[in-house]
Amino acid sequence: MLLTELAIKARVSPATISRAINQPQLVAADSLARIRAVMQEHNYVPVPLTRRRGPKARLPAQSRIGVWFVGATANKPSLNWFQDQLLQIQSIDPHYRVDLRVLFSNSPGELPRNFAAEKLDGIIIQGMEPSPECLFQLREMPHVWFMTRRSENYPGDYVEPGNEENGHMAADYLKRRGHKSVAIITTDPDYSAIVRRNRAFVARASELGLTVHSILGKSNPGVSYLEIAPLHSESDSLVRRLLECTPVATGIYMPVDHFCGAFFRALRDAGKKTGRDVDVILGNYNPMIYHNLDHSPAALDVNLPLLIRKVVDHLLWRIENPGISGRIGITVSPRLITPGDTNGRHHA
Numbered sequence: 276m277l278l279t280e281l282a283i284k285a286r287v288s289p290a291t292i293s294r295a296i297n298q299p300q301l302v303a304a305d306s307l308a309r310i311r312a313v314m315q316e317h318n319y320v321p322v323p324l325t326r327r328r329g330p331k332a333r334l335p336a337q338s339r340i341g342v343w344f345v346g347a348t349a350n351k352p353s354l355n356w357f358q359d360q361l362l363q364i365q366s367i368d369p370h371y372r373v374d375l376r377v378l379f380s381n382s383p384g385e386l387p388r389n390f391a392a393e394k395l396d397g398i399i400i401q402g403m404e405p406s407p408e409c410l411f412q413l414r415e416m417p418h419v420w421f422m423t424r425r426s427e428n429y430p431g432d433y434v435e436p437g438n439e440e441n442g443h444m445a446a447d448y449l450k451r452r453g454h455k456s457v458a459i460i461t462t463d464p465d466y467s468a469i470v471r472r473n474r475a476f477v478a479r480a481s482e483l484g485l486t487v488h489s490i491l492g493k494s495n496p497g498v499s500y501l502e503i504a505p506l507h508s509e510s511d512s513l514v515r516r517l518l519e520c521t522p523v524a525t526g527i528y529m530p531v532d533h534f535c536g537a538f539f540r541a542l543r544d545a546g547k548k549t550g551r552d553v554d555v556i557l558g559n560y561n562p563m564i565y566h567n568l569d570h571s572p573a574a575l576d577v578n579l580p581l582l583i584r585k586v587v588d589h590l591l592w593r594i595e596n597p598g599i600s601g602r603i604g605i606t607v608s609p610r611l612i613t614p615g616d617t618n619g620r621h622h623a
Contacts (some may be wrong), residue, residue, distance in 0.1 A: 278292045278293065278366060281310070281313055281314065281317070281319060284313045284317075285306070285309050285310045285312075285313045286309065287306055287309070287310060288359065288363075289363050289366070290358075290359035290360065290362045290363040291306060291310070291359070292310060292366075293362040293363055293365065293366040294359075294362050295307055295310045295311070296366075297362065297365070297366075336372065337372040337373065337374055338372065338373055338374070338396045338397065338591060338594060339373075339374045339376065339393070339394065339395055339396050340373055340374070340375060340376070340395060340396060340397050340398065340399065340587070340590060340591075340594075341375070341376045341377070341378050341387075341390075341393060341395045341397075341398040341399065342357050342358075342375065342376075342377050342378065342398070342399045342401060342421075343378045343379070343380070343387055343390075343398055343399065343400050343401065343402075344377070344378070344379050344380075344401055344402045345380055345382075345383050345400060345401070345402035345403040345404070345405055346380070346381065346382060346383060346402045346403035347379050347380075347381075347402055348379055348381060349379045356579075357375075357377070357399075357401070357583065358375060358377060360579060360580055360583045361373065361375055361583060361587065363580070364580065364583065364584060364587075371587065373587060373591075376393050376395065378390060378393070378398075382403075383403040383404060383405050383406050383409065384405075384406045384408065384409065385409070386409055386412060395416065396417070396594050397416065397417035397418060397419075397590045397591070397593060397594045398413070398416055398417070398418045398590075399418070399419055399420075399421045399586055399587075399590055400418055400419070400420050400421060401420075401421045401422055402424065403424065404420075404424060404425055404426055404429060410430065410431070417590060417593035417594045417597060418431060418432075418590075418593075419431070419432045419433065419434060419586055419589050419590045419593065420432065420433035420434070420435075421433070421434055421435070421582075421586045422434075422435055422436065422468075422582070423435055423436065423438060423466075423467050423468035423471075424466070424467045424468070425467065426467070430602065431602065432589060432593065432602060432603045432604065432605075433604050433605070434582060434585045434586040434589055434604075434605045434606075434607070435582075435604075435605075435606055435607075436468070436577040436578075436582065436606065436607055436609060437606040437607060437608045437609055438468050438471035438472050438475070438606075439471055439472075439474075439475040440475070440606070440608055440609060441472045441475070441530065441558050441575050441577070441609050442471070442472040442473065442474065442475025442476035442477075442478075442479060442528075442530070442558075443475050443476070443479045444575055444609060444611060445472075445476050445528040445530075445556050445558065445575065446475075446476050446479035446480040446483060446485070446528070447479065447483070448556050448573060448611065449480070449485070449526035449528065449554065449556065450480075450483045450485060452526060452554055454485065454525050454526030454554060455485060455486065455522070455525075456485065456486040456488070456520070456522040456523060456524045456525060456526070457480055457485050457486070457487055457488070457524055457525075457526040457527065457528065458487070458488040458489070458490050458517055458520060458524035458526070458527050458528070459473055459476050459477065459487070459488075459489055459490065459491075459527075459528045459529075459530065460490045460491075460513055460517060460527055460528070460529055460538070461473070461490075461491060461492060461529060461530050461531060461534075462492035462493070462509055462513075462531075462534050463492065463495055463531070464491040464492060464494060465494050465495065466531070468530070468531070469530050469531060472530035472558050473489065473491075473530060476528050476530070477489060485526075486522055486524075488517075488520045488524050490513055490516045490517055490520075492509050492512075492513060493509065509534070510534060510537040510538045510540070510541040511541045511544075513538060513541070514538065514541040514542050514544075514545050514547075515545075517542075518545060518547070524553070525552075525553055525554060526553070526554045526555075526556075527553050527554065527555045527556070528555075528556055528558065529555060529556070529557050529558060530558035530559075531557075531558055531559050532557045532558070532559040532560070532561055532564050532565070532574070533559075533561075533564065535555075535557060535564065535568065535572075536564065536567065536568060539568065539569070539570060548570075549570045549572060550570045550572070554572075555570075555572035555573070556572060556573040556574065556575065557572055557573070557574040557575065558574075558575050558609075559574065559575070559576075559577060560574040560575065560576040560577070560612055571614040572614065573611065573612065573613050573614060574611075574612045575609040575610070575611060575612070576609055576610045576611075576612050577607070577609050578607050578608075578609065578610060581607050582607050585605055585607060586605075589603070589605060
């Protein structure tokens with residue numbers, strides 16, 4: 276039986292199944308009991324790596340790496356996504372010999388409290404951009420910036436979604452759908468992923484001869500964006516501004532999806548319906564959000580599993596090649612998901 280089949284029967288994710296097998300102390304008691312009951316029911320016993328059939332390739336030495344969430348406090352379940360994804364990758368590919376430590380700091384001006392004690396081989400940075408003083412302290416530590424939110428002046432290596440490509444693909448999609456007047460609508464306009472997607476969308480839509488309306492919410496200076504909460508009250512204002520556009524915008528690009536449920540409800544309350552009166556494409560694909568919508572818009576999947584593979588691979592390369600200088604940037608292209616195709620993956 277496959278891990279995915281066990282996950283369906285136990286009503287958990289495949290990553291939780293992997294954690295139950297490899298790190299059961301990290302799984303909630305009720306979930307662990309349910310998983311073990313399903314395993315017992317189907318006589319499922321995980322096969323140790325040393326007893327698997329076929330030639331036994333020599334596994335690389337295990338590296339101890341950290342993921343540092345800058346601007347976040349510890350023990351927030353919403354920040355388990357990196358660990359969940361990595362566990363799922365490790366369950367499929369045993370060559371990912373990584374001992375992962377998750378670290379937190381409240382502000383970009385401080386290193387994690389237990390940083391020195393962890394004795395890391397390298398670190399992945401996520402969240403707010405660390406201060407120059409913190410980056411100076413990391414000068415001897417292999418490190419890679421992950422995902423978005425870095426400034427244009429960030430000096431180190433990075434792995435991130437193709438945010439500019441995201442905006443371009445959204446404009447191309449709405450053009451192919453026959454729209455002549457389009458709008459980009461979002462909250463949190465200072466979030467760097469949104470800035471880049473917004474800029475790219477407006478530029479490409481203008482190149483294509485479309486009328487472009489930018490409908491941006493309020494700025495939130497100083498917000499870490501590690502946990503962006505949808506502001507439901509703002510959706511009413513965004514809808515009102517959309518309906519005031521001249522010419523009427525029939526195609527909408529929402530570069531992030533965390534507030535789309537509230538926006539669609541506000542649109543419906545105003546007498547408009549997505550899929551009928553307006554055509555929407557989302558710049559993220561989060562299954563937890565997407566499958567709870569009453570309308571399935573097109574979306575751009577940022578391909579989180581591949582992003583995590585890329586950042587771990589690059590950090591391991593940096594650990595093995597400490598003397599190679601030069602800044603390296605890696606971007607991963609998004610994948611277009613059209614209504615009816617919901618085999619995408621998560622996150623912004």
